[in-house]
Amino acid sequence: xxxxLTRKYLNELRSIIEIKDDAAALLMMEDLHPADIAEIxxxxxxxxxxxxxxxxxxxxxxxxxxxxxxxxxxxxxxSLPSELIASQFIDNMESDDAADVIGDLAEEKKQEVLxxxxxxxxxxxxxxxxxxDEDTAGGLMAKELILVNENWGVATCIREMRKQAExxxxxxxxxxxxxxxxxxxxxxxxALILASASTKVKDIYNAEIRSVRTDTDSEExxxxxxxxxxxxxxxxxxxxRLMGRITIDDVVDVxxxxxEKDYQMASGISxxxxxxxxxxxLSRARLPWLIIGLLGGIIVAAVIGHFENDIKINPEMAxxxxxxxxxxxxxxxxxxxxxxxxxxSNSLGLESTGRKLMKELLxxxxxxxxxxxILFLYNxxxxxxxxxTFTVSSSxxxxxxxxxxxxxxxxxxxxxxxxxxxxxxxxxxxxxxDIMGLFIYFLMGRLLYGIFI
Amino acid sequence: xxxxLTRKYLNELRSIIEIKDDAAALLMMEDLHPADIAEIxxxxxxxxxxxxxxxxxxxxxxxxxxxxxxxxxxxxxxSLPSELIASQFIDNMESDDAADVIGDLAEEKKQEVLxxxxxxxxxxxxxxxxxxDEDTAGGLMAKELILVNENWGVATCIREMRKQAExxxxxxxxxxxxxxxxxxxxxxxxALILASASTKVKDIYNAEIRSVRTDTDSEExxxxxxxxxxxxxxxxxxxxRLMGRITIDDVVDVxxxxxEKDYQMASGISxxxxxxxxxxxLSRARLPWLIIGLLGGIIVAAVIGHFENDIKINPEMAxxxxxxxxxxxxxxxxxxxxxxxxxxSNSLGLESTGRKLMKELLxxxxxxxxxxxILFLYNxxxxxxxxxTFTVSSSxxxxxxxxxxxxxxxxxxxxxxxxxxxxxxxxxxxxxxDIMGLFIYFLMGRLLYGIFI
Numbered sequence: 001x002x003x004x005l006t007r008k009y010l011n012e013l014r015s016i017i018e019i020k021d022d023a024a025a026l027l028m029m030e031d032l033h034p035a036d037i038a039e040i041x042x043x044x045x046x047x048x049x050x051x052x053x054x055x056x057x058x059x060x061x062x063x064x065x066x067x068x069x070x071x072x073x074x075x076x077x078x079s080l081p082s083e084l085i086a087s088q089f090i091d092n093m094e095s096d097d098a099a100d101v102i103g104d105l106a107e108e109k110k111q112e113v114l115x116x117x118x119x120x121x122x123x124x125x126x127x128x129x130x131x132x133d134e135d136t137a138g139g140l141m142a143k144e145l146i147l148v149n150e151n152w153g154v155a156t157c158i159r160e161m162r163k164q165a166e167x168x169x170x171x172x173x174x175x176x177x178x179x180x181x182x183x184x185x186x187x188x189x190x191a192l193i194l195a196s197a198s199t200k201v202k203d204i205y206n207a208e209i210r211s212v213r214t215d216t217d218s219e220e221x222x223x224x225x226x227x228x229x230x231x232x233x234x235x236x237x238x239x240x241r242l243m244g245r246i247t248i249d250d251v252v253d254v255x256x257x258x259x260e261k262d263y264q265m266a267s268g269i270s271x272x273x274x275x276x277x278x279x280x281x282l283s284r285a286r287l288p289w290l291i292i293g294l295l296g297g298i299i300v301a302a303v304i305g306h307f308e309n310d311i312k313i314n315p316e317m318a319x320x321x322x323x324x325x326x327x328x329x330x331x332x333x334x335x336x337x338x339x340x341x342x343x344x345s346n347s348l349g350l351e352s353t354g355r356k357l358m359k360e361l362l363x364x365x366x367x368x369x370x371x372x373x374i375l376f377l378y379n380x381x382x383x384x385x386x387x388x389t390f391t392v393s394s395s396x397x398x399x400x401x402x403x404x405x406x407x408x409x410x411x412x413x414x415x416x417x418x419x420x421x422x423x424x425x426x427x428x429x430x431x432x433x434d435i436m437g438l439f440i441y442f443l444m445g446r447l448l449y450g451i452f453i
Numbered sequence: 454x455x456x457x458l459t460r461k462y463l464n465e466l467r468s469i470i471e472i473k474d475d476a477a478a479l480l481m482m483e484d485l486h487p488a489d490i491a492e493i494x495x496x497x498x499x500x501x502x503x504x505x506x507x508x509x510x511x512x513x514x515x516x517x518x519x520x521x522x523x524x525x526x527x528x529x530x531x532s533l534p535s536e537l538i539a540s541q542f543i544d545n546m547e548s549d550d551a552a553d554v555i556g557d558l559a560e561e562k563k564q565e566v567l568x569x570x571x572x573x574x575x576x577x578x579x580x581x582x583x584x585x586d587e588d589t590a591g592g593l594m595a596k597e598l599i600l601v602n603e604n605w606g607v608a609t610c611i612r613e614m615r616k617q618a619e620x621x622x623x624x625x626x627x628x629x630x631x632x633x634x635x636x637x638x639x640x641x642x643x644a645l646i647l648a649s650a651s652t653k654v655k656d657i658y659n660a661e662i663r664s665v666r667t668d669t670d671s672e673e674x675x676x677x678x679x680x681x682x683x684x685x686x687x688x689x690x691x692x693x694r695l696m697g698r699i700t701i702d703d704v705v706d707v708x709x710x711x712x713e714k715d716y717q718m719a720s721g722i723s724x725x726x727x728x729x730x731x732x733x734x735l736s737r738a739r740l741p742w743l744i745i746g747l748l749g750g751i752i753v754a755a756v757i758g759h760f761e762n763d764i765k766i767n768p769e770m771a772x773x774x775x776x777x778x779x780x781x782x783x784x785x786x787x788x789x790x791x792x793x794x795x796x797x798s799n800s801l802g803l804e805s806t807g808r809k810l811m812k813e814l815l816x817x818x819x820x821x822x823x824x825x826x827i828l829f830l831y832n833x834x835x836x837x838x839x840x841x842t843f844t845v846s847s848s849x850x851x852x853x854x855x856x857x858x859x860x861x862x863x864x865x866x867x868x869x870x871x872x873x874x875x876x877x878x879x880x881x882x883x884x885x886x887d888i889m890g891l892f893i894y895f896l897m898g899r900l901l902y903g904i905f906i
Contacts, residue, residue, distance in 0.1 A: 297776025323750025
């Protein structure tokens with residue numbers, strides 16, 4: 001039941017666009033979900049995509065707009081008059097989507113579009129939603145919900161719900177409020193369907209519900225919905241009045257974004273970028289980390305420079321520089337990744353820092369013995385240089401222990417001072433461990449070469 | 454409305470456990486959600502946790518069991534008789550949770566528990582679910598659903614739903630089937646509530662629904678639910694008979710696991726591990742990557758060994774070995790991370806390999822010019838060694854281009870031959886780029902030192 005977007009399909013669509021055959025183009029898009037249409041736009045030129053977009057009926061076009069990548073959406077909206085945007089598209093959106101779309105517009109255009117929305121209540125909802133920070137519950141929530149008063153009977157309830165439901169795609173929960181609009185609980189559709197017509201709402205609703213406040217951080221919202229397996233979460237203001245609700249599909253995006261951000265940081269990419277972004281933007285997102293790496297490399301060069309004489313006398317010391325540096329980086333990143341992930345999924349619990357460090361040290365000890373053992377055997381039998389053999393393997397062992405220690409402590413430390421611990425992984429920790437590792441290596445070299453020669 | 458698990462709370466609970474004050478312990482857990490209780494167990498000893506667990510009423514204990522980490526659950530269940538597990542816990546679970554819990558038991562215990570389930574229908578459902586691969590739609594789905602026949606009227610529908618709903622926590626959708634149990638569509642609760650009593654199901658249900666087959670891969674299920682913002686997804690067998698449904702909360706776990714797996718691979722951790730795992734297990738998960746790194750380091754040592762004389766004469770060449778190696782690794786990981794993420798979120802679309810490579814090369818060109826420019830200035834003014842200055846910055850430039858190329862091509866290649874492209878990031882690509890980078894560096898050195906001196 002899902003249409004796979006094949007290259008063949010795309011080529012056919014392209015040739016239809018070229019001859020501007022409106023009917024054929026519409027026919028080809030007929031069975032597609034708005035999310036599919038939005039996906040096609042990635043593979044078309046702006047002109048081709050605009051042509052298709054203007055063929056769609058307003059309701060379908062609105063859904064496509066919501067699904068589009070921010071950058072593509074801006075391109076479309078820039079070319080359209082504000083009046084058209086307000087009357088054709090915003091009018092067909094739920095309040096949270098409308099606020100997202102309008103929020104991305106330039107300030108002047110934003111005002112124009114808002115003024116052109118006919119339904120003052122809808123415009124008011126959007127203005128309210130725009131006032132919240134994007135990364136809070138207020139920024140995630142939608143205003144549309146089904147509200148019933150605790151004093152109503154089931155029959156009144158169903159009558160009122162029929163009225164309210166017209167604006168909504170789907171009903172998942174019915175919220176029960178007091179006369180002052182304070183959130184009291186939820187009425188499940190199951191309870192409503194199972195109740196007799198004379199029952200009062202206050203007798204069948206469930207008062208044990210979780211809610212968040214408009215200023216709750218969006219990552220906290222995601223954590224709560226994920227932990228308690230919630231589909232919808234009501235949002236209240238600071239005195240408990242019901243302001244809106246957040247659905248799980250919006251939170252899935254938060255969860256994915258959060259995981260991607262950690263992954264990107266670990267890979268040394270600072271801003272949130274996509275393959276579809278421009279080369280200049282992609283370059284800007286990566287340069288900061290690369291420059292850190294470069295400066296680190298220059299510092300390392302200075303550190304090794306101090307040992308120039310040792311290298312002149314024993315050039316074989318230089319052969320193992322990359323090995324020591326790479327292992328310091330790898331071990332450090334492994335340790336920090338485990339900690340970053342533990343912090344992100346909250347699975348660290350209350351386990352104390354000391355215990356965590358001890359465990360990482362134990363793992364490092366185990367790995368250190370095995371790895372420097374392998375390296376010892378290799379050098380002992382292949383290079384037959386005793387000083388080198390002892391220097392390389394004993395430094396590797398010490399470096400692994402230090403790298404694991406830094407890898408564990410730095411993200412914990414960052415987290416304590418409220419800096420995103422994911423910063424610790426990636427080029428930052430690699431660079432620091434390179435410096436530390438090579439310093440240890442050359443010091444050990446000077447010491448051990450002194451003993452063996 | 455959420456209870457924060459503080460250290461104070463935990464200490465209080467511990468002292469109550471010590472004096473075995475059942476009533477006080479129950480009182481302390483009274484307001485906690487099963488997910489909270491499961492979280493507490495992470496911070497308690499097995500004995501303490503078991504004591505608390507046995508205090509809970511069966512329904513609550515069942516929910517806690519479902520929320521526990523696999524490892525903790527196994528520990529509890531090992532000490533409990535099969536009959537108790539079947540009658541007290543499994544009986545209170547939805548079929549997908551029950552199958553997950555039973556699936557983790559040892560073979561013999563699994564059979565014992567299954568034979569002790571009184572409700573033959575439930576036991577049958579669980580046996581059915583156990584037959585599916587964990588990573589498919591069949592492994593994710595639950596059997597409980599509300600089914601109505603297309604020929605029923607709304608009144609019959611509501612009567613039948615009342616019967617079926619007893620086993621269910623919540624109703625989100627009602628599935629419409631033919632006499633042969635073929636899935637025809639869904640009936641939304643909204644449509645049901647808004648319809649008059651004499652309407653027939655076949656006149657108000659929505660036939661345009663997405664479904665997956667029992668053998669659909671779980672990552673594909675996650676992709677579909679995420680893309681189309683679905684809360685529940687029905688699962689059919691190969692001829693279209695309705696077999697079960699998957700809810701979004703189970704898929705959120707798949708999405709998180711998938712993102713974590715990529716992150717762990719990028720960080721050089723091969724198995725799925727948690728901070729709570731044993732040091733031996735943590736060590737085993739990391740060693741494979743470290744050994745790859747070690748072997749890579751040994752190969753690099755051999756490569757540099759070929760240039761021993763160059764180093765003897767110009768030991769300052771050795772200073773920049775870590776810089777070249779680190780930059781090759783960083784650039785390679787950045788490129789591959791973008792590609793891996795694009796593949797994971799499917800945002801690469803149909804954009805051709807050639808176009809992607811071109812774009813990455815453009816970014817590399819830009820970054821290469823800036824970075825080798827900085828390095829040139831540094832060496833020109835600080836080291837004042839012209840041969841070194843030209844060697845280091847021109848190699849850096851060439852290495853960045855090559856690293857970006859490998860970083861882009863290797864994950865694309867792996868993906869084409871159906872190997873997880875996330876393998877490409879992490880130690881694997883770093884090591885490869887180290888070897889390539891240093892080989893280029895020393896070759897350039899030999900060439901340019903020949904020119905300048």
